[in-house]
Amino acid sequence: MEGAVAVSGMQRFSAAIRKAHFAQVASCLQLPSDDPLVRMKSYTLWSFIHGHSFLQIDNKDGSMNFDALEKDFLTEVAQKVFG
Numbered sequence: 543m544e545g546a547v548a549v550s551g552m553q554r555f556s557a558a559i560r561k562a563h564f565a566q567v568a569s570c571l572q573l574p575s576d577d578p579l580v581r582m583k584s585y586t587l588w589s590f591i592h593g594h595s596f597l598q599i600d601n602k603d604g605s606m607n608f609d610a611l612e613k614d615f616l617t618e619v620a621q622k623v624f625g
Contacts, residue, residue, distance in 0.1 A: 563588065570624060586623050591616075 561575075567584045568575040594616075596602070 560584075583623055587620065590619055590623075 564575040564580055564584050567587065568577065568580045571577075571580055571583065573580050
């Protein structure tokens with residue numbers, strides 16, 4: 543198929559995750575999934591979570607021990623993003 547772009551399984555998975563993430567954020571904000579505010583809040587949360595997980599997985603958070611407080615920490619971030 544000339545001009546067709548091959549889509550990998552990972553790309554399909556990533557698109558499905560984004561769609562589900564947008565739907566969850568839209569539900570919290572009581573807005574449609576394609577609303578610009580939903581996209582902005584989704585990207586903010588996505589960026590934070592990926593940064594946080596990178597620091598945790600690679601032990602780059604230094605002496606900070608988030609294990610005991612992680613749920614409270616993530617709840618605070620979500621409240622500030624949605625606040």
